[in-house]
Amino acid sequence: MIFPLVQPVLKISFLVTMWDTPDSDGGGVGGVLSSVGTAVLNAAAAFLAGGFSTVEGLETLNQLETYQEGGDNQNELRFFSRATYAKIAMKRGVTFNTDIWDWQNQVVLKGRKSRKSGSIVLMDTKQLFDVGVGAAPPFQHFPVAAWTFHNALPTRLTGPGLDARDGSGPAAVAIETLELHAERVERMSLSLVPGIADLNSALTGLIGAGAGAAAGLGAAGLSAL
Template sequence: MAIPGIRSDPFPAFNFLVSLIDSSSVLGSITSAINFVAGGGFTECSGLESTLQVEEYSEGGENRFVHKFPTRITYSNILLKRGVTLSEDLWNWHASYINGNGKRRDGVIILNNELQIPIKTWVFKRGLPLKWTGPTFNAAQSAIAVETLEIMHEGLELISAGTALAQAGEAISSAF
């Protein structure tokens, strides 16, 4: 939907927040909501991908094409990277599975525009920390120490498609 007077350029990919939500209990969800911004310090988020698998069927006597029918959706793993800080939350989540008492988490990934208004929001369900990777140390470089977490999940959903921007645009246009 075009908004008069508002350009609809593609949004830059550097302005995003990520939060991991303990959805196993009501208390965990409330605590995660309170700490929502604290989880947002990631420098990179990749793997927002879903693929529709198809099954091919060769019909007897039909040699011009092969029928293709949709079957399942598969989702790529989400890869989160951030600079190493005093927080040990990613390591602790992964280590809880190593110790046999881990809990799955849902996650929210929000893309903001330059005014910090949420534009797109993706939610993944039942995340599982597959792989934690610590920083690479090299005394010859002055790079930031980065930790990586790979998360497998069971579904990805787009929650909002620019609703906040559309409402802001309507508010601006009605003011004039």
């Protein structure tokens, strides 16, 4: 599937979703989801969908081992050792929702090492009705990229700094921050995100219809000549 995008998109439109990892008390590779769709179709999964204002830490770092071969004094051989992943930080405005604090309590107070996996979908600012998608898909904008993280535990939860002298306006919004560490972070195919596979098919049909119409116009022009 080739999306009708020719320029990099802005970083302002994205959706964050998290769910309990199956068998999360055990952790490890046994709790890693095979796909995002598996979790979404699991009725027992507890979802945490956040209207987060910023997400940072979608980063992976490869550790390499260096080997110096005897007799070769000019080159150093390097081999992959392991991948490590950065801490993911998410910020959002304070509301009545206590879901991330409830997760913190599950891990710390109740003795349940409840892990979560999640997805972050980045979308274009162009809306779907601009290209003739008349149905009501789960996304109002073109999905462009998606990242998933697996078996995460919260490492830090920060409430807002309160100041009665701060006035009003966007700069005075009360912000809370969730920091989590995952066992794996990766960019995934959009076809694994529930709802986007059907959207891909719809867009493919539109693009194919447009290409067919363009080809028909070209043939008509040639025959007119």
